[in-house]
Amino acid sequence: MQPSHSVSLLGGTAPNILHIDMDAFFASVEVLDRPEVAGKPAVVAHDSPRSVVTSATYEARALGIRSAMPLVTAKRLCPDVIVLEPHFEKYRAYSKKVMSIFYDFTPVVEQLSIDEAFLDVSGAQKIFGTPEQIAQQIKDRVRDETGLPCSVGVASTKFVAKLASTKSKPNGLLVIPEEETLAFLHPLPIETIWGVGKKTAEVLHKRGLHTVADIAQSPPASLISALGQAAGTHLYELSWARDPRPVSTQRAEKSIGKEHTFNEDVTDAEKLKATLLFQADHVGAQLRKAQLEARTIGLKVTFSDFESLTRSRTLPEATSVGREIHKVVCELLDELKTGGRSIRLIGVRAASLVDAGTQQLSLWGDEGDAWKEAEIVMDQVGEKFGPDSVRPASFLRKIEPTRESGTPG
Template sequence: MSRQDGASRRVSAHDADDSGTPILHVDMDAFFVSVELLERPELRGLPIIVGNKEGRSVVTSASYEARRYGVRAAMPVSQAMRLCPSAVVLPPHHGRYREYSDRVMEVFESVTPLVEPLSIDEAFLDVSGAVRLLGSPRTIAALVKQRVLDATGLPCSVGLASTKYVAKLASGLSKPDGLLVVPADETLAFLHPLPVGALWGVGGRTEEQLTNRGIRTIGQLASTPLSMLQRAVGEASGRRLLELANGIDPRGIELARREKSVSHEVTFPTDVSDPTILKRELLNLAGLVAIRLRKGGYAGRTISIRVRYADFSVVTRSRTIGEATNVGRRVYDEAASLFDDLDRGGRLVRLVGVKVDQLVPADEAGAGLWDPDEEWREAEQTIDRVASRFGDLAIAPASLLGKPRRRGLGSRGDSQGAGSTDQPLGPVDTER
C-alpha cells in the first residue's frame, strides 16, 4: 500500500491524447477494505482498518479515510488505533479476497489476452490488439473500470501510458476510482516534477543517497551524469534509474510471470525465547512454504530465515543448496541449521520467517544420482493428496499436533512484496 490517500488525485479529460498509450495499469482501490464493505455497506465513508485487534496484529489494509490520519499497511493495529481512535477494525477474510481477485482477472482477460498480474489486486494490460474491436485505449480503460464494477461491485483506478512504469505511476496518482492518461509525447513532462522516491527501485536508503547529493526530483536525476549515479547507487542501479527517469522502459507484458520467491512469516502474540517453540514454528512455516511451492509447480535453491527481535532489530541468514527442492523437511532442516548458527544470546524473538528463492519449475529441478529427500518427498506428496480431499490442515507433522496450524493464502509470491506477511494470516495488502 502506498501513502496515497486520494488528496492529490489527478484524472484526465475525455479528449486526452491516448494514441500512443497502449499499456494499462489497473489497480483496485483499497482492495481488502472495498471487499469488506460489500458485506458492510453501512460503513462506507468511515475510517476502516482491516486487521485483528487481538495480540500484536498489523494493519492489513486501510481505507482512504483512515490513511488521512496516517494509518498505513504493516503498522501495528494498536498504533493505528492511537492515530485514528474512531476507526472501525474488521477482521480479514483472505479466501474472499482471492475469490474477488479471480473475478477481476477474468474481466481483464475478457478485454485482452495480454495480461500480466502483479499481485492479487493489480495487473498490466496491453490493449494494442483490442483497439480495432473496442475503441481507443482510453475507451477500453473506461470499459475495464465499468466491467470490474459490474462483475464485483469494486472500484479500480487505471493509468494509461506508453510504458509499464509510467502507467503504474499514473494509476497511483488517479486514486481513488480515477483514470489518468499520460500522452506519449508528454512522458517527460509528467515524470520530471515527481519526487525521486517515485522511481521504481528507489527505497528509503537509495532516496537518502540521492537527496544527499541534491537529487530530489526525477528531472534532476534525469540530468545527472551516469558516472555520478553509479558511484551513489551502484553500476546496474544507476543505469536503470537513469533510463526510467528519461522515460525509457522497454519491458513488454510478461504472460507467464515466474515467482521470484515464496515465503511465510509469523509474529508471535508474546515474545519468545524458547528455541523449541521457535524451531517448531520454523517447521510449520517451512511446511507452508513447501506446500505453496508444490502447488505452484516450483522448487528453489536458496533457503532463508528472518528473525525480528523484541527491539525490532532484524537478522536474516540464507544458504544455497546443490539441488532445488520443494520438500518441506529439507527446507526446515536448512532453516533450523541457519537458526542454530545465530548468536541470539537468549534474546526475545518477535517474528520468524522462512523463504525459498532462486525458483525453477519443479520438473527442471533435476535431482542427482540419488535423491536425499526421496522418503520425505513421498510422504509430503501423500500429504498433498490427503489435503486435496480433506483440506490443508487434515494432516501435519507429529511435532505440530495440538498446535493450531496457520493456512497460507497461496498468493502469487512476494516478488512485489505480497507473499511475505508480518502476521499469522495472509499478506499485507499491496493495494493503493
C-alpha cells in the same frame, strides 16, 4: 466510495499499456457486506493486541493509518476506527471476477498480485476503442459487476503506467501519451521511481537530487558511483522513461522455496528460527538473482508423525529481503502453536512473484532498506567467494548439514 475521475493528457500517440490497481482492495470487499461502514475510517485486521493492519479505507489513511501498521497504533491514531475481520476466501473470489473482466478485453494480462495487473491493449482497439475508452469500460464493468472501485494508469511503458495509476487514486483514470511522458515524469519526486526507498533517497538528496529531472540530468557515472552499477543504471534509465519490459502473460517461476529435514526431530524454537533464517536468506538471494519479489510468504512444517501443516501471509508490499521474509515466517511459526511437538522438516516459500522494483519499498522503512543493501553486498561476496563465505552471526552455531531442498515451482 470515492467518485470516479478521469484525466487525459491526450495530444500525441495513444499508449497501449494499462496498469489497473484495485483501491484498498481488502477493505473495499469488506465494506460491500458492511455498507454502514462506507465513508468511515476502517481497517482490515484481526482484532487482537498483536495484529497488524492488512488494509485501510481511504478515510483511515487520511488519519495516517497504513497497511502493516500495528493495530494498536491505528487505534491510537483513531480510537473509533472500525476493525473488519479479514476473509481471504472472499478476496480470492473477487480477484478472480476482476481478472476475468480484464481477459474479456485482451489476452495479454500480467497479474502482479491478487489486486493489480498490467494489460497490453494494442490488439483490442479495433473492437473496444482507444486505450482511454477501454480503460473506462473496464472501470465501469468492474464497478457494475463487483461493486468495487479501481484506478487505472495508461501509458507507453509499464513503469509510467503504474505511476499514472498511483497518481489517479482513488477510483481514477490517468492517460499519459508517449509525447507527454517526460513532462509528466520529470517533475515528480525521486521517491516515485521504482526501488527508491528512504536510504536511497537520502543518498540522492545529499547530492542535491530531488526530482526525477535531477536524476535525468545527472551523469550516469555519478549515479553509479553513489549507488552501484545496477542501481545507478536502473535509476538513470527510468528517469528517461526507458522501460523495455513487455506485458508478460507467463512467468517461469511461480514460487521459490527452501526446505530442511533435520537429522533428529527438533522441538527447540531457537533452533527452528535459526534454520528459518538460513532458509529465508537463501530464498531472498534467489529472488534477487531472478530479479523478482514476493507478495506471499509461506511456512511449511512436518511433524515427527509426518503430519504437514502450511501457513502463508500475503504482504501489502512485495519483498526480496531475507530478514523481512524471516520475520514473517517466525510470526507464522509462533501462530502455529505447535505445543512442543517434534518437527522433522521446516521450510520457507515465496510466492505471488512480481518483477523487482515494481513497488515502493516503504513497508519496511529504513531498516528494510538497510538490510536489502547489506544482503546485496552478501550476494556479490557470495558470487565471488562461494555461497557460504558470508553468513549471519547467528549461524556461528552450526546447523547440521542435512537434507536441503531449494525448489522454484
